[in-house]
Amino acid sequence: MRPERELLKGSTPTLILAVLENEPRHGYAIAREIERRSESTLSLGEGSLYPQLHALEKAGLIAGAWEMPPGGGPSRKVYTLTATGHSELVHRTRSWRDFVSAIEGVLKNGGEPDVQPI
Amino acid sequence: MRPERELLKGSTPTLILAVLENEPRHGYAIAREIERRSESTLSLGEGSLYPQLHALEKAGLIAGAWEMPPGGGPSRKVYTLTATGHSELVHRTRSWRDFVSAIEGVLKNGGEPDVQPI
DNA sequence: TCGGGGTACATCGTAATAAGAGGTATAATG
DNA sequence: CATTATACCTCTTATTACGATGTACCCCGA
Numbered sequence: 085m086r087p088e089r090e091l092l093k094g095s096t097p098t099l100i101l102a103v104l105e106n107e108p109r110h111g112y113a114i115a116r117e118i119e120r121r122s123e124s125t126l127s128l129g130e131g132s133l134y135p136q137l138h139a140l141e142k143a144g145l146i147a148g149a150w151e152m153p154p155g156g157g158p159s160r161k162v163y164t165l166t167a168t169g170h171s172e173l174v175h176r177t178r179s180w181r182d183f184v185s186a187i188e189g190v191l192k193n194g195g196e197p198d199v200q201p202i
Numbered sequence: 203m204r205p206e207r208e209l210l211k212g213s214t215p216t217l218i219l220a221v222l223e224n225e226p227r228h229g230y231a232i233a234r235e236i237e238r239r240s241e242s243t244l245s246l247g248e249g250s251l252y253p254q255l256h257a258l259e260k261a262g263l264i265a266g267a268w269e270m271p272p273g274g275g276p277s278r279k280v281y282t283l284t285a286t287g288h289s290e291l292v293h294r295t296r297s298w299r300d301f302v303s304a305i306e307g308v309l310k311n312g313g314e315p316d317v318q319p320i
Numbered sequence: 321t322c323g324g325g326g327t328a329c330a331t332c333g334t335a336a337t338a339a340g341a342g343g344t345a346t347a348a349t350g
Numbered sequence: 351c352a353t354t355a356t357a358c359c360t361c362t363t364a365t366t367a368c369g370a371t372g373t374a375c376c377c378c379g380a
Contacts, residue, residue, distance in 0.1 A: 089212075089336095089367075089368085090211070090212035090336075090337080090367095091211075091212040091213060091297070091298065091301045092212070092301075092366090092367070093208070093209075093211035093212055093336090093337075093338095093365085093366055093367065094207075094208035094209040094210070094211050094365090094366080095209060095305055096366080096367080098305075098309070099305070099308050099309075102308050102309045102311075103308065103311075106311070110328075110329090111328075111329070111330095112327065112328050112329080113328095118308055121307050121308040121311045122304035122305070122307050122308050123304070123307065125300060125301070125303075125304035125307075126301075126304050126305070126308065128367090128368095129367065129368045129369070130328090130329085130330085130368085130369090131330095131331085131332090131367070131368040131369065131370080132366080132367045132368055133368095134329075134330060134331080135330095135331085135366090135367090136366095136367095138330095153327090153328095155376090156375075156376055156377090157326090157327055157328075157375060157376055157377095158327060158328045158329065158373095158374060158375045158376080159328080159329085159374095159375090160327085160328055160329070161328090161329075177309055179209070180209065180305070180309070182243060183209045183210075183243070183244075184302055185243075186240035186241070186243035186244050187213055187216075187217065187240070187244070187298070189239050189240050189241065189243075190217050190220050190221065190236055190239040190240050190244065191216070191217075191220045191295055191298070193220070193221075193224070193239045207338075207339085208338095208365080208366085210337090210338070211336085211337055211338070211365090211366075211367095212336090212337075214337080214338080228357075228358090229357075229358070229359095230356065230357050230358080231357095246338090246339095247338070247339040247340070248339085248340090248357095248358085248359080249338070249339040249340060249341080249359095249360085249361090249362095250337075250338045250339055251339095252358070252359060252360080253337090253338090253359090253360085254337090254338095256359095271356090271357095273347090274346075274347055274348085275346060275347055275348090275355090275356055275357075276344095276345060276346050276347085276356060276357045276358065277345095277346090277357080277358085278356085278357055278358075279357090279358075321380100322379105322380090323378105323379095323380090324377105324378090324379090324380105325376105325377090325378090326375105326376085326377085326378105327374100327375080327376080327377105328373100328374085328375085329372100329373080329374085329375105330371100330372080330373080331370100331371085331372085332369105332370085332371080332372105333368100333369095333370085333371105334367100334368090334369090334370105335366100335367090335368090335369105336365100336366085336367085337364100337365080337366080337367105338363100338364085338365085338366105339362100339363090339364090340361105340362090340363085340364105341360105341361085341362085341363105342359100342360085342361080342362105343358100343359080343360085343361100344357100344358080344359080345356100345357085345358085346355100346356080346357085347354100347355085347356085348353105348354085348355085348356100349352100349353080349354075349355095350351100350352090350353080350354095
């Protein structure tokens with residue numbers, strides 16, 4: 085069950101960039117890190133994750149490099165945040181917070197008179 | 203310019219319900235009220251507004267009634283929040299805030315060590 | 321030794337959503 | 351009489367999320 089399914093749209097790339105800001109990670113690890121940080125509230129399906137990674141790589145916001153894990157297992161593509169990706173993350177984070185404020189402005193006005201100091 | 207275009211998805215119906223909680227309004231007025239409350243950060247295209255209103259009406263969350271405006275002008279459909287719509291709004295507001303907390307949890311962890319008590 | 325589970329990649333098709341473009345109609349304003 | 355504002359609506363397109371599906375590797379236990 086994922087009640088935020090409809091709300092998630094649009095924020096996925098921002099979440100990926102945010103997770104990569106700390107350290108390079110491969111796709112599977114990114115998804116698990118998002119789950120961990122959100123305390124399992126958010127979970128990224130693989131059908132959303134990989135297309136997004138390809139899009140972000142194509143846009144130059146992240147850079148992927150294939151890696152053979154030392155302990156064995158399937159090879160994996162480790163993504164690093166580029167400089168462009170970093171400034172994009174800053175920008176997207178700001179946009180996100182503006183957006184949240186705007187929504188809160190609409191929600192809070194329900195029941196209260198429309199006094200709204202800047 | 204609408205930088206939040208991609209982020210808006212999923213929250214539109216909640217915004218409509220929130221605006222109707224105060225008082226009944228017709229479609230056009232709903233759109234303008236959302237703009238006003240969000241200080242023009244959010245703006246609902248007509249192509250999103252009317253299909254959403256029909257969907258919400260069909261779902262029984264709002265009830266529409268045609269009205270002839272006394273001052274003249276085109277007739278309009280005034281929507282009122284139903285009881286079901288009200289509890290749905292409460293639920294959606296809670297979901298929205300949970301969602302925001304979850305996203306913040308992912309964003310904030312960027313740069314900090316991953317200490318996270320339950 | 322063979323299957324199941326976890327890791328890790330990827331794509332296809334579908335459903336939901338948002339919004340631009342277009343269409344209808346009325347009243348007031350210039 | 352044309353433009354502007356109000357007010358409704360639908361069609362089509364683009365984007366997004368994700369379930370389903372497929373490949374492939376490793377480890378562990380029966």
